[in-house]
Amino acid sequence: MKLPTCWSCRYSFKWKELLLHFRKIECPRCGLHQQITKRKLQQSQVITFIITFFTLVGIHFIYPYSLIGALIYVISIMLIALLFSPFIYEFTDKEEYLF
Numbered sequence: 001m002k003l004p005t006c007w008s009c010r011y012s013f014k015w016k017e018l019l020l021h022f023r024k025i026e027c028p029r030c031g032l033h034q035q036i037t038k039r040k041l042q043q044s045q046v047i048t049f050i051i052t053f054f055t056l057v058g059i060h061f062i063y064p065y066s067l068i069g070a071l072i073y074v075i076s077i078m079l080i081a082l083l084f085s086p087f088i089y090e091f092t093d094k095e096e097y098l099f
């Protein structure tokens with residue numbers, strides 16, 4: 001897994017710089033706006049769908065035994081997804097829409 005680079009100056013983003021940015025990201029070196037590519041947006045939608053599916057299946061099995069357990073389960077999945085999200089980015093200069 002590798003972190004994305006700026007489409008203009010090839011600056012390699014650091015993990016923490018991307019952690020809490022979801023749509024609007026600027027390059028710290030050249031200041032240019034970064035857009036996530038359509039391909040990566042589509043991939044992230046598929047990943048989100050898979051994660052949601054497994055979260056719901058997991059809740060179905062954990063919830064009857066422990067509400068707290070189900071809550072911890074959901075929070076940890078969201079946390080893991082958030083921590084790995086910077087790795088799926090790929091940037092372009094053009095705004096690309098999914099539809």
Ligand SMILES: [Zn+2]
Nearest residue numbers: 006009027030
């Ligand atoms: Zn740059």
